[in-house]
Amino acid sequence: VYKPIFQNKLPIPPEKSPKYTYTNQTTGAQIDYYEFEIKEFESQIYPNLKPAKLVGYDGVSPGPTIRVKRGRESVVRFVNKAKLATSVHLHGSYSRAPFDGWAEDLTEPGSYKDYYYPNKQSARTLWYHDHAVSQTAVNAYFGQAGFYILEDGAENALGLPKGSYDLALALASKQYNSDGTLFSPAAERDSLWGDVIHVNGQPWPYHSVEPRKYRLRFLDTSVSRAFKLTFETDDNKKIPFHVIASDAGLLPKPVQSDNLEISMAERWELVVDFSAYAGKNITVKNARDVQADEDYNSTNKVMRFVVGNTVSNTENNNLPSTLRNVPLPPNKSGVDRQFKLERSNGEWQINDVTFADVNNRILAKPPRGAVEVWEFSTGGGWSHPIHVHLVDFQVIYRKGSRDGVLPYEKEALKDVVLLGKSETVRVIARFAPWDGVYMFHCHNLIHEDHDMMAAFNVTSLGD
Ligand code: C2O
Numbered sequence: 001v002y003k004p005i006f007q008n009k010l011p012i013p014p015e016k017s018p019k020y021t022y023t024n025q026t027t028g029a030q031i032d033y034y035e036f037e038i039k040e041f042e043s044q045i046y047p048n049l050k051p052a053k054l055v056g057y058d059g060v061s062p063g064p065t066i067r068v069k070r071g072r073e074s075v076v077r078f079v080n081k082a083k084l085a086t087s088v089h090l091h092g093s094y095s096r097a098p099f100d101g102w103a104e105d106l107t108e109p110g111s112y113k114d115y116y117y118p119n120k121q122s123a124r125t126l127w128y129h130d131h132a133v134s135q136t137a138v139n140a141y142f143g144q145a146g147f148y149i150l151e152d153g154a155e156n157a158l159g160l161p162k163g164s165y166d167l168a169l170a171l172a173s174k175q176y177n178s179d180g181t182l183f184s185p186a187a188e189r190d191s192l193w194g195d196v197i198h199v200n201g202q203p204w205p206y207h208s209v210e211p212r213k214y215r216l217r218f219l220d221t222s223v224s225r226a227f228k229l230t231f232e233t234d235d236n237k238k239i240p241f242h243v244i245a246s247d248a249g250l251l252p253k254p255v256q257s258d259n260l261e262i263s264m265a266e267r268w269e270l271v272v273d274f275s276a277y278a279g280k281n282i283t284v285k286n287a288r289d290v291q292a293d294e295d296y297n298s299t300n301k302v303m304r305f306v307v308g309n310t311v312s313n314t315e316n317n318n319l320p321s322t323l324r325n326v327p328l329p330p331n332k333s334g335v336d337r338q339f340k341l342e343r344s345n346g347e348w349q350i351n352d353v354t355f356a357d358v359n360n361r362i363l364a365k366p367p368r369g370a371v372e373v374w375e376f377s378t379g380g381g382w383s384h385p386i387h388v389h390l391v392d393f394q395v396i397y398r399k400g401s402r403d404g405v406l407p408y409e410k411e412a413l414k415d416v417v418l419l420g421k422s423e424t425v426r427v428i429a430r431f432a433p434w435d436g437v438y439m440f441h442c443h444n445l446i447h448e449d450h451d452m453m454a455a456f457n458v459t460s461l462g463d
């Protein structure tokens with residue numbers, strides 16, 4: 001059992017600088033060139049046991065944060081110095097298909113691949129992570145995940161918290177062997193819940209904050225665990241906060257809430273105002289899937305903010321009442337395509353297809369530019385966070401174990417939606433800007449690997 005809860009500092013991932021910059025001769029844009037090595041490293045989680053052997057981008061996890069300005073382009077070389085093949089997906093980017101981390105586009109140990117990213121989308125919190133076929137769970141869980149933050153002028157002008165007041169927080173739930181090494185998800189076929197909650201690679205950390213506003217960019221990198229987060233005082237009072245952004249950037253306006261549901265691969269950004277809590281603790285707790293088992297006795301806790309008494313910088317302490325005009329897809333009635341997510345013969349499937357079924361796995365051919373409504377449903381006792389590559393979608397319908405769209409989901413653009421147990425969810429998206437074959441799948445990485453993943457082909461012709 002891990003003891004030092006809220007006693008270790010929150011790690012802040014290093015920021016990655018470009019190795020050099022050059023000019024794209026076609027577009028005239030500046031291209032920043034980055035280079036990463038995927039390699040092994042050790043992480044001492046339990047003080048008196050063996051270190052966990054991990055594999056990460058540049059030998060850290062989360063990987064170094066890339067911060068780019070909209071309008072600059074980037075080329076990122078990933079050199080595979082690890083033992084397993086890799087494929088890198090920049091989750092949240094409308095990358096061209098050859099640079100989207102197609103699961104079978106493997107970079108073998110000893111080789112490398114250069115990925116080109118356009119960075120033309122609006123400001124948002126993206127993340128890069130492994131997507132290698134059948135071993136994404138192992139690769140991502142052992143460390144291959146990092147933040148990629150796209151900034152733009154419109155967002156900068158809002159005066160939202162910046163610098164040390166803007167924190168990227170990668171949640172992860174893991175399980176360790178009794179010798180201190182990390183338990184592998186390789187043999188799992190259902191889920192890996194994990195009983196040790198990490199933020200930025202540290203179990204149950206604390207972070208000292210000033211009594212002012214902070215921007216918190218939450219990302220759930222867990223293999224299988226979704227969270228319902230609350231922020232609580234020492235006497236268990238929930239404090240309200242504002243949700244300001246989703247997977248694809250800012251909401252139209254801040255939405256006040258006292259809890260946040262976040263499932264695997266989702267990003268939700270909050271502004272939390274600590275100004276009324278000088279000298280106090282605010283603890284982030286979890287109310288979802290908390291197991292009664294003794295090993296799971298702390299899965300109801302996530303991290304702690306220790307609020308100091310002085311503010312060293314009062315700039316960028318704004319929370320404007322409007323944030324941006326969100327380019328939601330036009331309204332459309334009806335359902336264009338239906339997908340059933342079920343388990344059969346020990347495999348996780350979408351419309352009875354697995355990703356290994358290469359002749360049948362292209363399940364949709366949306367004409368490029370078309371606006372379509374996709375419906376996902378599941379009947380069983382499982383929930384599935386569905387990720388559609390390439391597009392930003394709006395969640396327009398939910399029925400089943402939960403009814404209705406969450407208040408902060410309503411006008412958000414997203415690329416992952418949690419399909420809860422026995423739910424039907426509809427999303428609407430414009431299938432653009434490029435032609436190409438892209439994946440969509442469950443982001444419970446065990447389900448994704450075995451083998452709840454399919455593809456769609458955006459074509460000029462359509463089908
Ligand atoms: Cu976050 Cu297809 O992945």
Ligand code: CU
Binds near residue numbers: 348
């Ligand atoms: Cu699933």
